[in-house]
Amino acid sequence: MLVNLNAVLADAQQNHYAVGLFNTTDTDMLEGVISAAEECRSPVIIGTAEVLLPNGELKLIAPSIIAAAKRATIPVVVHYDHGLTFDRCMEALQLGFSSIMFDGSAGAYDKNIADTREIVKIAHAFGATVEGEIGHVGEASAEDNDATDLYTRVDEAEAYLKATGVDALAVSIGTAHGAYKSKPKLDFERLAALRAALPVPLVLHGGSGLSDDDFRTSIAKGIAKVNIFTDLCLAGNRAMSEGLSAGEAYLTIRNRKVEAIKQSVVEKMKLFGSVNRG
Numbered sequence: 119m120l121v122n123l124n125a126v127l128a129d130a131q132q133n134h135y136a137v138g139l140f141n142t143t144d145t146d147m148l149e150g151v152i153s154a155a156e157e158c159r160s161p162v163i164i165g166t167a168e169v170l171l172p173n174g175e176l177k178l179i180a181p182s183i184i185a186a187a188k189r190a191t192i193p194v195v196v197h198y199d200h201g202l203t204f205d206r207c208m209e210a211l212q213l214g215f216s217s218i219m220f221d222g223s224a225g226a227y228d229k230n231i232a233d234t235r236e237i238v239k240i241a242h243a244f245g246a247t248v249e250g251e252i253g254h255v256g257e258a259s260a261e262d263n264d265a266t267d268l269y270t271r272v273d274e275a276e277a278y279l280k281a282t283g284v285d286a287l288a289v290s291i292g293t294a295h296g297a298y299k300s301k302p303k304l305d306f307e308r309l310a311a312l313r314a315a316l317p318v319p320l321v322l323h324g325g326s327g328l329s330d331d332d333f334r335t336s337i338a339k340g341i342a343k344v345n346i347f348t349d350l351c352l353a354g355n356r357a358m359s360e361g362l363s364a365g366e367a368y369l370t371i372r373n374r375k376v377e378a379i380k381q382s383v384v385e386k387m388k389l390f391g392s393v394n395r396g
């Protein structure tokens with residue numbers, strides 16, 4: 119069934135597990151993610167991100183994701199990840215996304231607050247939820263991705279929540295997007311302080327490549343949603359490369375890829391503790 123973030127994250131926050139957001143660019147990835155969620159009886163968040171749209175058009179992928187969510191027997195949130203522009207966020211809501219992330223974190227603090235507040239007002243009128251970001255989760259490929267001045271501060275986050283009314287908050291505690299070049303070091307003390315001060319579910323971006331222990335500690339200390347994309351691409355790549363080496367046909371390789379993505383999602387759902395919570 120199609121639900122919004124509040125329908126899955128409140129329970130996750132209360133019972134100390136996390137729900138995965140798995141981004142997709144096509145129906146192969148979509149099939150892998152949904153079948154993993156059905157098999158695990160796990161709630162799931164599926165979506166795409168604004169930076170991924172050149173690889174999978176929003177108007178084409180949205181109806182597929184929404185159809186899959188509606189016929190699923192577990193709760194599915196259809197989430198627009200890292201909305202960077204007002205127009206695209208509005209398009210996602212009109213297409214039927216049940217949740218959006220507005221990411222104004224690269225801009226000035228005041229503008230981030232004003233833009234987020236406006237989007238929250240509109241999204242809530244659609245019955246959709248909004249995830250915001252304060253502090254900034256950078257790219258793993260950047261030189262300064264461990265810059266602690268971009269980490270989320272408790273006082274800023276409190277003021278941001280009060281001013282914007284977002285339903286969930288992405289926090290910056292040392293993770294980065296993409297594939298890590300060196301092992302990331304997470305600031306768990308900061309995470310615990312954020313959890314103690316903030317009422318809304320907290321979100322960890324840049325989850326691909328973290329150790330199982332990093333996930334367990336992050337979730338124990340208050341993360342309720344984890345974003346994964348790169349790990350699914352790596353699993354799919356490995357499967358396709360194996361299929362090619364074995365001289366398999368296109369559709370056999372395609373099915374091998376979907377199965378590998380599914381298994382990668384199943385592993386994450388077990389690790390996040392969301393199995394049998396759907």
Ligand SMILES: [Zn+2]
Nearest residue numbers: 295323324345
């Ligand atoms: Zn992100």
